[in-house]
Amino acid sequence: MKIYEYQAKEIFKKNGIPVPINQLTENGQEAERAAEKIDKSVVLKSQVLVGGRSKVGGIKFADNPSDAHKIADELFQSEIKGEKVDKILVEEKLDIESEFFLSVIMDRSVRKPLIIASTEGGVDIEEIARETPEKLIKYYVNPLEEFFPYQARDIAIEMGVPNHLISQTGIIIWNLFKLFQKYDATIAEINPLAIIPQGLIAADAKLDIDDDALFRQGELITNRSAKKDEFAYVELDGDIAVIGNGAGLTLSGMDMLKLYGGKAATFLDIGGGASKENIARALNIVISNHKVKVVFLNVLGGITRADDVANGVVNVLGSAERKIPLVIRLTGTNEEEGQRILNESGISFEISMEKAASKAVELSSNL
Amino acid sequence: MIILDENTKCVVQGVTGKQGSFHAQEMLKYNTKILAGTSPGKGGQKLGEITVYNSIRETKKELDINASIIFVPAPFAMDAAFEAISQLDIVVIITEHVPVHDSMQIVEYARQNDTIVIGPNTPGIITPGVGKLGIMPTHIFKEGNIGIVSRSGTLTYEVAQQITRAGMGQSTCLGIGGDPIVGMDFADVLQMFEDDNDTEAMVMIGEIGGNAEEKAAEYIAERIQKPVIAYIAGVTAPPGKRMGHAGAIIEGESGTAKSKIKALETAGVQVASRPSEIAGFIKEYL
Numbered sequence: 001m002k003i004y005e006y007q008a009k010e011i012f013k014k015n016g017i018p019v020p021i022n023q024l025t026e027n028g029q030e031a032e033r034a035a036e037k038i039d040k041s042v043v044l045k046s047q048v049l050v051g052g053r054s055k056v057g058g059i060k061f062a063d064n065p066s067d068a069h070k071i072a073d074e075l076f077q078s079e080i081k082g083e084k085v086d087k088i089l090v091e092e093k094l095d096i097e098s099e100f101f102l103s104v105i106m107d108r109s110v111r112k113p114l115i116i117a118s119t120e121g122g123v124d125i126e127e128i129a130r131e132t133p134e135k136l137i138k139y140y141v142n143p144l145e146e147f148f149p150y151q152a153r154d155i156a157i158e159m160g161v162p163n164h165l166i167s168q169t170g171i172i173i174w175n176l177f178k179l180f181q182k183y184d185a186t187i188a189e190i191n192p193l194a195i196i197p198q199g200l201i202a203a204d205a206k207l208d209i210d211d212d213a214l215f216r217q218g219e220l221i222t223n224r225s226a227k228k229d230e231f232a233y234v235e236l237d238g239d240i241a242v243i244g245n246g247a248g249l250t251l252s253g254m255d256m257l258k259l260y261g262g263k264a265a266t267f268l269d270i271g272g273g274a275s276k277e278n279i280a281r282a283l284n285i286v287i288s289n290h291k292v293k294v295v296f297l298n299v300l301g302g303i304t305r306a307d308d309v310a311n312g313v314v315n316v317l318g319s320a321e322r323k324i325p326l327v328i329r330l331t332g333t334n335e336e337e338g339q340r341i342l343n344e345s346g347i348s349f350e351i352s353m354e355k356a357a358s359k360a361v362e363l364s365s366n367l
Numbered sequence: 368m369i370i371l372d373e374n375t376k377c378v379v380q381g382v383t384g385k386q387g388s389f390h391a392q393e394m395l396k397y398n399t400k401i402l403a404g405t406s407p408g409k410g411g412q413k414l415g416e417i418t419v420y421n422s423i424r425e426t427k428k429e430l431d432i433n434a435s436i437i438f439v440p441a442p443f444a445m446d447a448a449f450e451a452i453s454q455l456d457i458v459v460i461i462t463e464h465v466p467v468h469d470s471m472q473i474v475e476y477a478r479q480n481d482t483i484v485i486g487p488n489t490p491g492i493i494t495p496g497v498g499k500l501g502i503m504p505t506h507i508f509k510e511g512n513i514g515i516v517s518r519s520g521t522l523t524y525e526v527a528q529q530i531t532r533a534g535m536g537q538s539t540c541l542g543i544g545g546d547p548i549v550g551m552d553f554a555d556v557l558q559m560f561e562d563d564n565d566t567e568a569m570v571m572i573g574e575i576g577g578n579a580e581e582k583a584a585e586y587i588a589e590r591i592q593k594p595v596i597a598y599i600a601g602v603t604a605p606p607g608k609r610m611g612h613a614g615a616i617i618e619g620e621s622g623t624a625k626s627k628i629k630a631l632e633t634a635g636v637q638v639a640s641r642p643s644e645i646a647g648f649i650k651e652y653l
Contacts, residue, residue, distance in 0.1 A: 106467055108547045108577045111474045143471040144479070184468050186547075213466035215442060234608045247545060247610055248519025248574050251600040256641060258603045267610050272502075272520065300521050300528070302490065302504050332524065333504045353525065354643055 001209045002049045006089045008205035011183065016175040017190070018201045022091035031072030034090035035065040041093040042068055046075050048083040056080055061093060094203060099192030100161070101128060102173060104180040106187075107140070115139040115177060117159050121192035135160075141177065149174045168200050169193075184213030231268055231282055238263025240360050241286035244298040245270050249353075253298040256354055262361030265292045273303040279312025287320050293367050295326045296360040298353055306330050306338025314345045325363045329356035368494040369514070369539045369559040369566070370457060370483060377434040377500055378426050378455075379404040379417070380447045386461070387438035388414055390502050394436075397505050399498030402430050423454050436491065436500045437462055444487065445469035452482045459500045460486035460550070470548035477550055484550025489542040490520040501542070511536020513649060514560035516553055517572035518545055518579070522600055525642050526572055533646035535653075538566040547576075553583035561591050568594040568649050571636075575601030575610065576622050584630035594652040597631045598639045599624045 009019045023034035024047075035042045046058035053059060058080045062068035068090065075085050099121035107114040117137045120128050128136050137158050141147050153170030161169045172193065180188040189206040209217060232247065240257055242264045244250030254264040266289065270282050286292050299309050309330060317326070328349040330338050342349050350356035377394075381387040382404025392415060395401050403418050403426045410421035420426040423435065434457035439447045444462040451458040458477070465473075465487040477484040485492055491501015496510040503520070507528040515530075515537055517523040523542055530537065538560070543551050553571055560566040569591075573580040580599065587595055602624040604610050628638050639645045 106471065106548065109552070109579065109582055111471055111548050113471065142475060143468070144475050181468060184466055186467060210467050212441065212464040213468065216466075232610065234610060236605065244521070246519060246521030248517070248522030248572070248600045249525060251574055251604055251610055252522055252525070252642065254604065255600060255602045259641060264603060267604070267608075269610075300524050302521055302524055303502055331528075332507075352643070354641060 001211050001214065003207055003209060004047045004049065004087070005045065005205055006047055006087070008207040009089075009202070011179060011207060012190075012202055012205050015179040015182070017172055017179075018199070019205065020091045020094060020201060020203065022089050025072065025088050025090055026086065027076065028069045028073040031088055031090050032065045032069035035062060035068035038090065038092050043091050043093050044068060044071055044075060045089040045091060046078075046080055046085040047087040047089055048080045048085060050081040050083050053080050058085070094194050094196050094201065096192075096194045096196060096203070098195045099203070100159070100169070100195070100200070101125065101191050102176055102193050103187065103189040103191070104177050104185070110140060112143055113141045113177070113180065115141065115155060115173065117155055117173065119159050119161060125191075147174070147177050152177065165195070165200065172200060172202075183207065184210045184217055186210050230278070231270055231285070233285065234267040235289065235291075236264050236266060238265045239291060239293040240264055240364050241266040241268070241289065241292040241295045242298065243268045243270060243282050243286060243295065245272065245274065245300065245302070245304045249298060249300060253296060253353060253357060256357035257296065257361055260358045260361040262357070262364055265289065270304070274308065274312075276308045276312035276315065279309050280316045283313065283316040284320070287316075287322060287324055292324065294360050294364040295324060296329075296356060297326065298329045298356065299332065300329075300353075301332025301334065301338075303333070305333050306335045307341060310338040310341035313347065314341060317345070317347065325367075327356050327360040327363065329353050368497060369556070369563050370485075370541070371492050371494045371498060371500055371539060373497060375434050375457065375498065375500070376400045376402050376430070376432045377436055378402060378420075378423060378430075378432050380423070380435055380437045380451060381439035382406055382414060382417060382419060383409050383412070384438055384440075386502075390438065390461075391417055393502075394499055397499050399500065402426075402432050423450050427454060433457065434500065435459070441465050445473055448473045448484070449476055452477050452480050452484065455482065457483045457500075458485070458550075459489065459491050460484065460544075461489060461491060461502060462486070463488045465546065467546070467548050470546060474548060474550055485541065486544040486546075486549060488546045489544035489549070490523060492539065492541045493537075494539045495537050503540070507531055508540065509536035512538055512565060512567040512653075514538050514556075514563065514566040514569040515540040515572065516556040516560070516569065517542050518574055519572060519600065520545070522572050522574070522598075522642070526570060526598065526645055529642055529646050530570070530649070533650070535646065535649065538563060552579055554586035557583065557587065557591055557595065561593055566593065568596065568652050570645055570649070571595055571597045573597065573599045573627055575599075575604050575624050575627075578622065580627035581630040584627075584634040584636065587631075587636055588634035594649075595636045596639060596645055596648045597636050598642060598645060599627045599631075602628075
């Protein structure tokens with residue numbers, strides 16, 4: 001789960017990382033009042049979850065409250081890479097001397113938390129890696145051992161930060177790592193970590209939380225309205241809805257469509273062990289998507305039982321909101337029973353995924 | 368065969384739960400040596416022919432076991448895994464949705480104890496004719512000389528079924544798990560198949576996300592002599608969208624099916640564009 005910059009900054013502040021004076025606003029008037037209160041030049045930062053917002057005009061500066069009002073009004077009318085701006089963080093403009101980069105991520109291949117730090121901040125990590133790889137410090141933390149402040153200071157020293165900033169940089173690295181663990185983050189990043197006359201401050205903040213750990217992150221869940229989805233569901237550009245059991249098989253089904261010249265309209269993974277009610281709901285979701293011309297249901301039963309799938313299909317076809325061609329591939333656990341149920345209801349099916357995919361493409365191109 | 372052989376004697380952690388009790392019976396039906404189950408506070412109960420113990424320690428006092436399969440819910444999976452890792456040689460974690468910070472600790476603890484961890488979020492491992500520590504349907508597998516390693520559950524079944532229908536069989540099939548952090552990677556398993564006398568060729572099934580397939584490609588080029596055939600799902604998946612479980616997401620430039628296929632082909636691996644091609648490719652080699 002991605003969270004907004006303003007939420008990340010609240011968490012950073014609470015956990016000992018300095019952040020600029022700021023206020024969250026929801027309209028131009030609030031932005032004006034926030035700028036008055038901050039009482040100096042401000043920066044208006046659109047709160048969106050997509051990256052690279054500054055390159056597309058999502059961050060603007062204002063020298064006085066009435067400018068802040070005007071600019072905020074414009075930002076509230078805008079979209080950043082397709083995401084509507086509902087909230088703007090109004091923040092004091094910093095007198096930045098230089099910028100560091102700090103990040104903690106989970107390294108999938110080494111399977112440990114990785115701290116990445118550099119005195120070359122403000123740009124993409126890929127750019128630092130490309131332009132000045134020697135300035136990129138990498139430090140793996142053993143997830144079973146305590147991470148100590150002196151180790152964080154060692155990282156600061158290796159980064160080459162000037163003497164008077166070593167202690168403060170160390171504390172920020174240590175606090176960032178601790179909050180990475182405490183909040184079950186998959187990434188915790190400060191870019192840039194700005195150097196201003198008073199010391200170091202997190203000019204930006206990024207925090208992604210592991211969805212699978214939300215059950216023990218009560219504080220974050222209250223920030224969030226969406227309940228956990230029943231299915232992994234993604235809408236795509238094509239016109240054939242792909243439903244499958246398991247991510248790999250569903251992806252493979254999408255790929256097969258392409259081999260025959262078709263294109264997927266959805267990715268819907270019903271997961272393992274779906275009941276006939278789950279199947280019915282999955283079918284109804286894609287049928288109610290009006291871009292969908294044909295449904296391709298691809299099931300190879302493991303824990304999922306073919307008879308449950310067949311019963312779910314029969315239930316939906318009797319009551320669906322619109323008639324839509326359905327191509328079914330059904331095999332695996334309890335396949336004889338599942339195929340019998342379909343036969344009795346006069347519903348045809350395939351055994352082979354590829355044959356079913358080619359049939360789905362043929363149907364969609366004839367419509 | 369690898370990992371799971373005639374000497375594998377297993378305890379089922381979380382044996383009194385819905386999944387645990389069902390699959391314990393299924394594994395027994397396939398003649399797997401399931402010697403006991405554990406469930407704290409339920410020691411002494413009987414589930415069919417399976418005796419329930421309170422802990423692995425208690426089980427080990429009475430029975431000679433060396434493996435565990437874990438069905439306990441995600442919030443408790445790390446504790447169960449630690450209990451098993453500290454006392455056994457092989458641990459299969461079926462549980463889905465284990466937090467990644469927990470998985471990182473599990474993997475590190477396994478490294479320190481020299482224990483094999485398969486998963487989390489895996490269908491498990493099956494050695495046809497010998498047994499299964501997992502949840503896969505057994506009728507699609509047959510004894511043979513093809514090793515299969517995969518990140519995906521149902522896609523493994525798809526490929527195993529095609530191989531079986533083509534008149535061949537499998538030495539062992541192992542799902543490494545669909546999560547971003549898992550105990551074994553492709554290279555670990557490929558090396559075991561390389562060293563296994565029963566395996567003549569291997570099939571590696573990957574999907575979008577991470578760089579496990581790219582790393583495996585490098586490893587194959589350097590160390591693997593036996594033929595490897597690969598299949599990668601997700602050629603048509605758009606970047607930035609999580610397709611199913613947590614592992615399957617394309618982030619940035621790495622992780623695309625294209626990058627994986629290119630790396631594998633560069634390493635001399637034949638990459639099938641559809642599952643049905645795999646059996647034919649194997650026949651060319653054997």
